[in-house]
Amino acid sequence: MLDITKIRSSIPGCNHHIHFNNAGSSLPDQSVIDAITKYMNEEAIIGGYELMNKHADALEQTYHSIAKMIGAQRNEIALFQSATAAWAAVFNALSFKPGDEVLCSEAEYASNYLNFLRKQKKEGIVIKVVPSDEDGCLDPLLLEEMMNPKVKLIAITHVPSNGGLINPVSEVGAIAKKHNCLYLLDACQAVGQIPIDVKNIDCDFLAVTGRKYLRAPRGTGFLFIKSSVVEEMDPTVLDSYAANWLSKSEYKLEPGAKRFELFETNKSLQLGLGAAVDYYLAQGPKECYLRIRKLAKRLRNGLAEIDGVTCADIGREKCGIVTFRKENWDSNKLKEFLFDKGIYTSTIFPTAALIDAQKRGLKSLVRASVHYFNTEKEVDQLLTVLKSM
Ligand SMILES: Cc1ncc(COP(=O)(O)O)c(C=O)c1O
Structure with missing residues (x-):
């Protein structure tokens, strides 16, 4: 069982912002x-x-x-x-x-x-x-x-x-x-x-x-x-x-x-x-993965309930990388908006995986990649911000 409070207490970045850019570059332990x-x-x-x-x-x-x-x-x-x-x-x-x-x-x-x-x-x-x-x-x-x-x-x-x-x-x-x-x-x-x-x-x-x-x-x-x-x-x-x-x-x-x-x-x-x-x-790779999946599932379920927000993830068993777009919002602008609220995500452009992006007609997406050190509360904060927009 992961001790999330203890884990977070030795990540200086956790006191600074909500880090959902773990697929970009994550936060190190002390x-x-x-x-x-x-x-x-x-x-x-x-x-x-x-x-x-x-x-x-x-x-x-x-x-x-x-x-x-x-x-x-x-x-x-x-x-x-x-x-x-x-x-x-x-x-x-x-x-x-x-x-x-x-x-x-x-x-x-x-x-x-x-x-x-x-x-x-x-x-x-x-x-x-x-x-x-x-x-x-x-x-x-x-x-x-x-x-x-x-x-x-x-x-x-x-x-x-x-x-x-x-x-x-x-x-x-x-x-x-x-x-x-x-x-x-x-x-x-x-x-x-x-x-x-x-x-x-x-x-x-x-x-x-x-x-x-x-x-x-x-x-x-x-x-x-x-x-x-x-x-x-x-x-x-x-x-x-x-x-x-x-x-x-x-x-x-x-x-x-x-x-x-x-x-x-x-x-x-x-x-x-x-x-x-x-x-x-x-920490235990299995425990880490289970928690990452649990948080990502919570985020995807939450996104599905917000009008105008579409999750773009494909696959059967999905991992911690969650991508979405919001109606009438440029994804890069949305990422910057979230950044100003202390929620760090990233923008994914079609050129990251062009074959898939062209097949699915994807434009840019916001990517919120969760890690085991993130919390349910942080996921809910992102959902609340998106709901309130
Ligand atoms: C699937 C995948 N492969 C390779 C890379 C490249 O990694 P690096 O920048 O360490 O070369 C990335 C970086 O985002 C990636 O997402």
């Missing part, structure tokens, strides 16, 4: 802030390399914590500064021939699709979008029908930026495995929100950011690469941390996911990411 600032202060005195050596074990622990959180091994984790950096490191390291097919979801995130388009232009890959079922979820039956020897990669988004949808990632994993096809999952909005086990999903790669539902600092993220595929992977950027220089004509890549990392990173943020993951594990 333990995360302390881990970062303590390290940075000490670094300024001791020196960057010396402090890194002094805290080698604590820095290493971040990898173990992430591995534990997603059911992976330590050497399957590489740290990055964002989900896109992690996702693109894998995607760009894969080699494609003209005509090779990449299958993605209708809810595909903008940056992923931009990289598909780039590969289409430069290397002649064929992008195919797997249609969704009547609920809006990627349809595994149609995916199965689309599988053929030309499909080199299934790359889908678990939870999109633009709503409460959750794609059936384990069903997709089973199909990928059956056809011996690589599977790259964008779990940017999922990790920290929905309990994740990469063995159960059976993905080869998983890209995640720190600042959203994990409540880690900005500028953090990570990549999971299954140990059985990593030795075949040739990263596009190397430094002498990722590879060893053996002679005038030889080098050797580091084993495991380490070959995707560069030497220079912000170590205080690495500790902050580790602290955020440890905090999440201590």
Whole structure:
């Protein structure tokens, strides 16, 4: 059982406003802030390399914590500064021939699709979008029908930026495995929100950011690469941390996911990411998810009762990302109106997930993404403001 009063008492931001922009960038726990600032202060005195050596074990622990959180091994984790950096490191390291097919979801995130388009232009890959079922979820039956020897990669988004949808990632994993096809999952909005086990999903790669539902600092993220595929992977950027220089004509890549990392990173943020993951594990991922869903349901039910307000979420089991529009209101103006009332949301534009937005004829939406630390009272305050307008 989550102790919401205790949880909120160690989130300085909770005293400042109502934070419903957790899918944008959430609020950190005090333990995360302390881990970062303590390290940075000490670094300024001791020196960057010396402090890194002094805290080698604590820095290493971040990898173990992430591995534990997603059911992976330590050497399957590489740290990055964002989900896109992690996702693109894998995607760009894969080699494609003209005509090779990449299958993605209708809810595909903008940056992923931009990289598909780039590969289409430069290397002649064929992008195919797997249609969704009547609920809006990627349809595994149609995916199965689309599988053929030309499909080199299934790359889908678990939870999109633009709503409460959750794609059936384990069903997709089973199909990928059956056809011996690589599977790259964008779990940017999922990790920290929905309990994740990469063995159960059976993905080869998983890209995640720190600042959203994990409540880690900005500028953090990570990549999971299954140990059985990593030795075949040739990263596009190397430094002498990722590879060893053996002679005038030889080098050797580091084993495991380490070959995707560069030497220079912000170590205080690495500790902050580790602290955020440890905090999440201590709260209990299942409990966190149940509460997020409960709050989101309360919000959706409330929105349904307000005249002129329409919830835009699709999917079966919906997550904490709630999107809506209000008649005669520009969504960006509405977001600013709410901001002035101390309720922080965000505006979602069609370009966040253009294929889905065009299919559904969506214009901009207000996104109120709830977290487990939010309260029923905060949800009701948002509903009251919307009702009173
Ligand atoms: C579904 C999804 N994937 C990827 C990203 C990109 O994350 P980052 O900004 O950390 O690269 C986002 C960001 O909003 C997202 O919502």
